[in-house]
Amino acid sequence: MTGVINVNTINDYLRETALLNYSDGSIQSLLTERMWDECEPFHQIDRIYRFVRDEILFGYNSKDAIPASEVLTEGYGQCNTKGILFMALLRAVGIPCRIHGFTIDKRLQKGAMSGLVYSLSPESILHSWVEVLFEGHWYELEGFILDMEYLRAVQNRFQDCDGFFMGYGIAVKNLQDPVIDWDRNNTYIQKEGINRDLGIFVDPDDLFLKHSQDLSGLKDFLFQKLGRHLMNRQIERIRSEL
DSSP states (O other): OBOOOOHHHHHHTTOOOSSSOTTSHHHHHHHHHHTGGGSOHHHHHHHHHHIIIIISEEOOOSOSOOOHHHHHHHTEEOHHHHHHHHHHHHHHTTOOEEEEEEEEEGGGGBTTBOHHHHHHSOSEEEEEEEEEEETTEEEEEOTTSSOHHHHHHHHHHTTTOOSOEEETTEEESOTTSOOOSOSSSOBOSSGGGEEEEEEEESSHHHHHHHOOOOOOHHHHHHIIIIIHHHHHHHHHHHHTTO
């Protein structure tokens, strides 16, 4: 998508929110340490993207709507939480961005989820990717969700599959060659599992105000106290196979 973006809209795509809390000391310290604010915009996007993809490991937090500083502290996340951190870091260095909400088929999670956790999960799971404005074009970036170590372990486990694959947090047309590196292009790792488009939102705060995971009180409690920990152990077991 291209076109003229007015100044007021640009400011909307740069603003700090409760979830995109880029003034937090931990985020500011990271920016100083990595010197991202001294890079050209292309390298800012690329380096922040790679940091979120590979240094924030794939895993499940207690819920989706947690601030970027908490994701950074925990050091792991999934589509929605890693997206929050990615957006906060981009906005902190002046890169406009927004969030696109979806739901995905729960079959995408099979392998990372198993047993009772999988059976109790909703058929459709809230999902999102980040859209970044660069050189007048909105790029759809989803490929940061899985860290490379985990992805390579899954690719190795299914090394005979060189086409469509769904499972283990992945839904791609080619498991062995997914488009996950950014170089003025869209990147995807779960796109083929999308079953509903919820639209574009200026920030994740607004997305989660209007949409949430379809979990009852009991199911949500079980996910937070048990399910996500079992899933994270499974993910770590897979990652350790490499």
